[in-house]
Amino acid sequence: MRESQIFDRASIHEIQRAANEGIYRIRGFGAKRAVPHFDDLVFLGASMSRYPLEGYRERCDTDVVLGSRFAKKPLHLKIPITIAGMSFGSLSANAKEALGRGANEVGTSTTTGDGGMTDEEREHSNQLVYQLLPSRYGMNPVHLRKADAIEVVVGQGAKPGGGGMLLGQKISKRVAAMRDLPEDIDQRSACRHPDWTGPDDLEIKIEELRELTGWEKPIYVKVGASRTYYDTLLAVKSGADVIVVDGMQGGTGATQECFIENVGIPTLPAVRLASDALKELGVHRRGVQLIVSGGIRTGADVAKAIALGADAVSIGTAALIALGDNRPDLAEEYEKLGTAPGFYEDWQAGNDPAGITTQDPELEKRLDPVKAGRRLANYLRVLTLEAQTLARACGKSHVHHLEPEDLQALTIEAAAMARVPLAGTGWIPGQNF
């Protein structure tokens, strides 16, 4: 027997599913296809030509200030890892609380999502970024003033150019009320903002947001990675304090699979393109900060993203896994849903056995926000320790001192995208002709 490379089992299954159901596949999670990623890079640890710092002895700082360009009150984070925007509605209230608790323990921020700010979320997040999305679900000036920063969401990595769809089974009475929509209907999130259409308009919109909040709050602009270089230039021109770039591996609560797997560019080239744009404008590490997300799993990913130019990273999927998503002790529950630990991706369905991506009160009770928050804090500490370890090995007393020169690539593709030499050579594809 010979399996086809073109019509492999996954392709055959999808054709059969489409033929039976007559509708495209909507799911959560992020891109599952293999794309060049941080795994394809390695650090050049110090040796004769570089001087390492002593692990566990010499300091390697990790703090980051976000929003120092125009905001009177920038955010000061102790670690360069933040929690990405995920909505109440997509996530349970307990999950949102757990994210806040975990982030607080390590001194970092969380982010609201498409659906507004809940009281629990505000209460349990010391530093909370409030998203301004095209749908404006739950948007109100009271919450705007309560926020520590404001993130204008133009797009996300899982679906640049696309809107969202929160399926009816996740629309509880509370979610419906917050969004001012009937219960049980599929709630569409628009793909365009209702009151601005381009960078010139956005500049004025940002001025309004600053006027609404007394010029106190940092303003982030989040884009899905696609035309990243130009998007970054335009976002800075529009007056953003912080640019958030979400690569195609970025997760989602519910999007068409064809979108997740086929739109946008990977995080690896996106971080380089964004930092190039900031450098061209003379604001890289000098006023405008860059947050990168999409497929961040380890401290090595964190350190590599920072070396390529990010000031911080944000995590979504990894944070949910740390809370308890896809964990092995739920194997029987996953089996009932036709899946298994490690494969569960139906975050859109609302029947998450872990009580995270659900609005079912009984399922939600399964997630203890205190314990889950502790697990997230543990994970964030590990990421930080790993990033520090790698930075020390490169002789850096702050993770921000990491730079592209500290990296080499294992594949030609990664070398071209990250614009670092192929390991053992001085060759950067596309350059050095």
Added chain:
Amino acid sequence: METIDLKTASTRELNARLQGEGAGSNAAFEVLHPDGRHALACGLTAPIAVSIKGHVGYYCAGMNENATVTVHGNAGVGVAENMMSGLVRVKGDASQSAGATGHGGLLVVEGSASARCGISMKGIDIVVKGSVGHNSAFMAQSGHLVVCGDAEDGLGDSIYEAVIYVAGKTGKLGADCVEQEMTSQDRATLTELLARAGIEADPASFRRYGSARTLYNFTIDNVGAY
């Protein structure tokens, strides 16, 4: 009445002054020489009265709470965007996205409003004495849009529970927007809205439009509408 002249005051100075009024204040302000400046009188929270003598730029009276803001001229994009409560009155015409995503209060446009008037409205009431541009009340969730003149193509596209009353002609209606029976309750609501807006029109001349609710849940049977 306190006068603030924008020939000498900055936008920040104006807004800081207006936003600084306490919850119980009913002070009155006159704003001179707006000259199309953006983000004027936005983020107000007290039930004050602000009279702007001239044309304003984008997002005038944005996210208004409780205040009464009158623009004695035309308004740029997004006037009264995301308004929560209070009254915003534009004596002239309004540009695109007037009252966008508004949650409450009343927006009155005594002239006409451009495209996407009331886009994604979430409870605001909007009364337009003239006509509205294309895709008005797009994805409108709740509240009322009253159009005393005509409405361009795409009216109420993908509308949810908002209700539209139009006295004049409508272009091609948007997806899932249909003409519905005008009930006695509708006439009472419309009469009350026109009275609040201070606009004279015959409620009997209006037709009602709302959601057919066929697109509320995504099904492949509706694929032709997507």
